[in-house]
Amino acid sequence: MKKSKLLACLAMAGVLAIGAGTYAIFSDKTVERNNIFTIGTGIDGEIFEPNWEGTEEKGVEYRPDSTISKDPQIKNNSDAESAYIGIQLRYSLPKDAYVTYSNNNDKQYKSNAEVLKDLGYNNEEEYIKALTAETEFNLTLDKFTAESTTNGEEAEGYWVPLKNGDVTVPNSYMYVGDNGKALAVEYGMLTEPIFKEVKIVKDIDIKDMMPFEIHVQGYLVQSTEGINAAEELTNLMNAK
Numbered sequence: 567m568k569k570s571k572l573l574a575c576l577a578m579a580g581v582l583a584i585g586a587g588t589y590a591i592f593s594d595k596t597v598e599r600n601n602i603f604t605i606g607t608g609i610d611g612e613i614f615e616p617n618w619e620g621t622e623e624k625g626v627e628y629r630p631d632s633t634i635s636k637d638p639q640i641k642n643n644s645d646a647e648s649a650y651i652g653i654q655l656r657y658s659l660p661k662d663a664y665v666t667y668s669n670n671n672d673k674q675y676k677s678n679a680e681v682l683k684d685l686g687y688n689n690e691e692e693y694i695k696a697l698t699a700e701t702e703f704n705l706t707l708d709k710f711t712a713e714s715t716t717n718g719e720e721a722e723g724y725w726v727p728l729k730n731g732d733v734t735v736p737n738s739y740m741y742v743g744d745n746g747k748a749l750a751v752e753y754g755m756l757t758e759p760i761f762k763e764v765k766i767v768k769d770i771d772i773k774d775m776m777p778f779e780i781h782v783q784g785y786l787v788q789s790t791e792g793i794n795a796a797e798e799l800t801n802l803m804n805a806k
Contacts, residue, residue, distance in 0.1 A: 631768030637759035652799035656781040748795035
């Protein structure tokens with residue numbers, strides 16, 4: 567008999583969270599930042615941001631050469647189930663939120679697309695990545711020493727770009743162990759944060775700066791023997 571797979575996903579963003587759709591037999595995703603989700607199948611997860619909680623206002627008060635503490639990590643709350651964990655990032659601008667001023671100081675509104683074109687960028691993601699000092703928000707794609715936190719013990723592992731076969735999934739990452747393979751994170755344990763801060767470049771004119779949003783979506787797949795974690799995480803990420 568073919569074993570069924572238990573899957574789940576959760577969502578969080580700098581301003582708002584998005585999530586919809588199902589995959590395979592069991593899957594779900596939250597619709598608000600930092601919500602706990604439970605799908606009744608034994609797979610359960612939660613996103614924590616210890617250094618961001620309570621300081622949300624800093625996300626809209628950045629300046630050139632400033633640093634914003636933001637450190638999303640995922641906890642496996644599954645009922646006695648270990649899970650493989652993935653994360654997908656998405657970058658966006660609030661809809662047409664940019665304002666410029668004409669010579670007589672009258673307000674002049676432009677769409678995001680118009681502003682990005684004026685600044686020489688092709689899309690929102692390209693602009694936001696250029697706005698930060700390091701590629702993709704200072705991702706901590708290296709090994710680390712596991713720590714004990716107020717939200718639980720961190721599983722000793724690290725993040726790597728998610729590859730399904732020979733294809734690298736854009737802006738997607740998988741948590742792995744020392745052997746470079748998907749790590750089965752035990753119940754009650756946390757991943758290392760996918761990034762710890764957002765660093766704004768210093769060589770940007772403040773008039774060219776726009777509000778932006780960081781969306782983080784987490785995914786959990788039951789660590790069944792023989793499962794291809796990268797493939798299952800990719801399928802779950804692609805499910806609409």
